[in-house]
Amino acid sequence: MTSGIDSLLILLILLNLILLGASRLHNAVRMVAAQGFVLGALPLLMQSSGAWKAALLLGIGSALLKGIVFPALLFRAMREIQVRREIEPLVGYASSLLIGVGGLVVCMVWGARLPFPWPVPSSLVVPVGLFTAWTGLFLIMARRKAITQVLGFIVLENSIFLLGLLLTDAMPLLVELGVLLDIFVAVFVMGIMVFHINREFDHINVDQLSALREDAS
Amino acid sequence: MRLAGWLHPILALLLSPLLPGVINRVKAFFAGRQGPPLLQPYYDLIKLLQKGAVYSGTTTWVFRAGPVVNLAVLSLVLLILPLGRVPSAVAFPGDLILLAYLLVLGRFFTVLAALDTGSSFEGMGASRELQFAVFAEPALLVGLGALARWTNASSLSGMFADLSPAFWGDSLPLLVLLASAFLVLYLTENCRIPVDDPTTHLELTMIHEVMVLDHGAVDFGFIQWAAAMKLWVLGILLVGLVLPGASGWRGLDALAGVVGLLGVAVLTGVIESIMARLRLLRVPQLLVGASVASALALLLTFR
Known part of the structure; x- marks a missing residue:
């Protein structure tokens, strides 16, 4: 079972890295969808004794929401605003990848040292969790498009x-279900926001939102 | 005892021209063509070796040294490289670094010979070759390093000696990562399709072919031969990784290695038939991807 968990976790790392290097938004959305499915399978493999009903519910909920609903919403938003790729990221794709590997090293070293009160199913879970958080934050910082x-x-x-x-x-x-619901609402609202930003400014580059000031004349 | 290892370079010299032949046959099959005979590379080699050479007055000894050094270096590499599960003739701790440097030496002389002609196109090819080499070398070195840590051996023969399904066990992801990195390396170093197109003859898009445009006759024969040997050398790295177990009988192991190499050649033919060449700007991205796969494999051995 450990081997299965490890394989899925390594798949998660690879998906993160591909996400860092993906220039086409379609591909990026597909990678995130794949992550949703992988995360849906993980609770079933990692559940401790007896809790398989909760794990099943959680797994199916996660896979449905992150693997199907979110990508569908994002694809719809992309179709409506006619955006295909990130034109000028703040950090280039090759350098994003290299920085990502650096981040992975840091997460591996520190994640392995974190003391945990009970035995974890695999020594990779904490490092991969940290690295996924790192990837998310990096994407938010280093890309211009609202979709990314x-x-x-x-x-x-x-x-x-x-x-x-x-x-x-x-x-x-x-x-956990509450968090999933929150994120669903957030993505839903962002989908509408992206549409409105685009209609107002003819693009969705968020770094130009700072030009919105009351006193600008 | 190590006789089998000493035979490896001779075997490679004799059999390596088969590999491009197989690739061409597979490509012809996919395209629905008759295709050249399987032994065509041998006919070409024999024809080229019988010719007399003409050298331009602007070239120096560097130009003539290029192909010779390249072929010699690749034969040397085969002395430290095990053929699948057959141990190599010479093995010492750290020979994987020697392997990387020998490959670089061969490339260095090819590039020097290209620059020596003073042709602008060859200079372009040389520049591209080195640009991609910068990205390919970390993938090779880090990948070999990961393999060394994984198998707990410091020589190439030791590394490949006890890889088997039983050893793969829990580290299957590691194997997949390394195999994909080595496959990309194999295609890059041999100038196969996602990176370079060996059949194109347009100077603007070629990488390797453009560097050897001014070589002729025996020199060109050596270059073709060295290209076939390089297919063999890089292929062995991939085959050694995925070959299941040693039989204990050297002859059978060697046969398994050669069959594996032919399998990789068939795979190359299939890849060339179903893929298009990447844009030149995308190639570094592919190679960075291979380096990342190697680095990830190395990281996984540390936990």
Whole structure:
């Protein structure tokens, strides 16, 4: 079973790295969808004794929402505003990848040292969780398009989900489902926001939103 | 005892021209063509080796040294490289670094020979070759380093000696990562399709072919031969990784290695038939991806 968990976690790392190097938004959305499915499978493999019903619910909920609903919403937003790719990222793709590997090293070193009160199913879970959070934050910081930033937000939630899986005994299912609901509302609102930003400014580069000032004449 | 290892370079010299032949046959099959005979590379080599050479007055000894050094270096590499599960003739701790540097030496002389002609096109090819080499070398060195840590051996023969399904066990992801990195390296170093198109003859898009435009006759024969040997050398790295277990009988192991190499050649033919060449600007991205896969494999061995 450990081998299965490890394989899925390494798949998560690879998806994160591809996400850092993806210039086409379609591909990036697909990678995030794949992450949703991988995360849906993880609770089933990682569940401790007896909690498989909750794990099943959590897994299916996560896969449905992150693997199907969010990508559909984002694809719809992209179709409506006719945006295909990130033209000028603040950090280039090759350098994003290299910085990502650097971040991975840091997460591996520190994540392995974090003391944990009970045994974790695999020594990789904490480092991968940290690295996923790192990827999400990096995407939010280093990309201009609002869509990519929404993606970064989802990836950030993925990491919270992954780290939360370690606490399934301590954290009730309701909290996890609540987080999923929150994120759903957030993505929904962002989808509408992206549309409005685009209609107002003919682009969705968020770095130009700072020019919106009352006193600008 | 190590006789099998000493035979490896001779075997490679004799059999390596088969590999481009196989690739061409597979490509012809996919395109629905008759295709050149399987032994065509041998006919070409024999024809080229019988010719007399003409040298331009502007070239120096560097130009003539290029192909010779390249072929010699690749034969040397085969002395430290095990053929699948057959140990190599010479093995010492750290020979994987020697392997990387020998490959670089061969490339260095090819590039010098290209620059020596003073042709602007060859200079362009040389520049591209080195640009991609900068991205490819970390993938090779880090990948070999990961393999060394994984198998706990410091020589190439030791590294490849006990890789088997039983050893793969829990580290299957590691194997997949390394194999994909080595496959990209194999295609890059041999100038196969996602990186370079070996059949194109347009100077603007070529990388390797453009560097050897001014070589003729015996020199060109050596270059073709060295290209076939390089297919063999880089292929062995990939085959050694995925070959399941040693049989204990050297002859059978060697046969398994050669069959594996032919398999990789078939795979190359398939890839060339179903893929298009990447844009020149995208190639570094592919190579950075291979380096990242190697680095990830190395990281996984540290936990």
